[in-house]
Amino acid sequence: MIRSIFTVGGWTLLSRLTGFARDIVMAAVLGAGPLADAFYIAFRLPNHFRSIFAEGAFNTAFIPAYARVKTVEGDAKARGFADGILTAVVLVQLAILAFALLATDWVVATLAPGLSDDPERFGLTVDFTRITFPYLGLIAVVTLVGGVLNANDRFWAAAAASILLNVAMVGTLSAAGLFPTAGHAAAWGVLISGFLQLGLLVVDAERHGLGLRFGRPRLDPEMRAFLVALGPAIIGSAGVQLAIFADTIIASFLPQGAVAALFYADRINQLPIGVVGIAAGIVLLPEMSRRISAGDIEGARHAQSRAIELTLLLVLPFLAAALTIPEIIMRGLFLRGAFTGEAASAAGATLAAYGIGLAPFVVMRAFMSPFYARGDTRTPVLATLGAAVVNIAIKIALMGSLAQVGLAFATSIGAWITVIVLAILARRRGYECGDAQLLRALPKLGVIGLALAATLLAAATFGGPYAERLTHGADEALLALCVAAGGAVYVGLVMALIGPRYLRGLLRGRP
Secondary structure, three states: OHHHHHHHHHHHHHHHHHHHHHHHHHHHHHOOOHHHHHHHHHHHHHHHHHHHHHHHHHHHHHHHHHHHHHHHHOHHHHHHHHHHHHHHHHHHHHHHHHHHHHOHHHHHHHHOHHHHHOHHHHHHHHHHHHHHOHHHHHHHHHHHHHHHHHHOOOOHHHHHHHHHHHHHHHHHHHOHHHOOOHHHHHHHHHHHHHHHHHHHHHHHHHHOOOOOOOOOOOOOHHHHHHHHHHHHHHHHHHHHHHHHHHHHHHHOOOOOOHHHHHHHHHHHHHHHHHHHHHHHHHHHHHHHHHHHHOOOHHHHHHHHHHHHHHHHHHHHHHHHHHHHOHHHHHHHHHOOOOOOHHHHHHHHHHHHHHHOOHHHHHHHHHHHHHHHOOOOOOHHHHHHHHHHHHHHHHHHHHHHHHOHHHHHHHHHHHHHHHHHHHHHHHHHOOOOOOOHHHHHHHHHHHHHHHHHHHHHHHHHHHHHHHHHOOOOOHHHHHHHHHHHHHHHHHHHHHHHHHOHHHHHHHHHOOO
């Protein structure tokens, strides 16, 4: 399982790195003005629906159901089950797309009401949304094919697919002069990438005999069980996305640049979440589903504990950096072209607020897996919806005084609430949720994190005056110094406090 996590994490890391290249190009071309705000809102609209109906809810209901059918009734029955769902997914997505394209003005006015008083941003957002929204339907099918691949222990294609989003957007932005605006170029890049991602996964599935065909959906016991699990999963994903989408709604009332600051800060924040947290969740869910179906409860608990332990160890450098040198990160990565020092400062403060919730974000899927692996998609709804209510209330309370920083801080508080509630509910139901070995590792991880934060602060404090003497690349040089110093301390402390032997055992899943 750990090796699969590194496989998914490695491809996800490559995706995030190409994503940074994309973001650097976007920051230089779009900047943080009205054109950027319009595109980011248009980009968020299909992505929120994707997270609710596709990746978020669908995988948590589909993968355990598919794994049970495959284990109990065989490959042929599982293939027919997936074929029927493919037909249903395509029909639903066509209906959603038709509605969205016919009522785009209403959709944008409803979901980003603050733009109604800004005709320029509103008009651009409507135009961009009409281009990007079909991406939702393509990614819904990508998610289904990826779920089949993951359930058959094939992870690389689904993890690598998002690289094509970055490649396509860099390509269209590089040819922005051929489009009405750079925002149009970025929007067309999103749509083109949907076709590329679908093509990659279809080819990989066909090569390994896992290709799907349109089949007649049948309301048999397996489909009923899937739908029963899907309903609460959609509600739970909607709760999480509602809190996130509240950022877009509220930020539309804030001064220009707030949406862009949220976007760039979230892009950095999503690097460890995607590379570490989501990668672990993608691998852990089918692993726990198989073990629980086979009656190996202790094995499922061990798998979850090692996933949590590994994700916390790997996220420490990102956590320390987000809390100690956020503005240095933003200046070193994005300060060029239309992206100004003021924009970097706003995005850096937002990143620090997101960093407060980074630890719960990366372990959240591991805490949800014991429920989803048992087909229990209802219990996580209690945690996510409750946290969403608190999250949105804090956003509204802080939007006036802290602007987009308050929105990010509220998101972090919501993440902590979700994980704490999930842990309490898991214990009450007698589900596995960590072990003694994990508890022994936490103090060591705390020491490593504190020492790393102190190192980054020292490097920024003492290295800043020297970097300022450079005529070119001062921000990049200071960021590189912090990364080098922090990396050296992190590796040294991990080897001293955790040890190579323990690490080898952890990576093998048998420490």
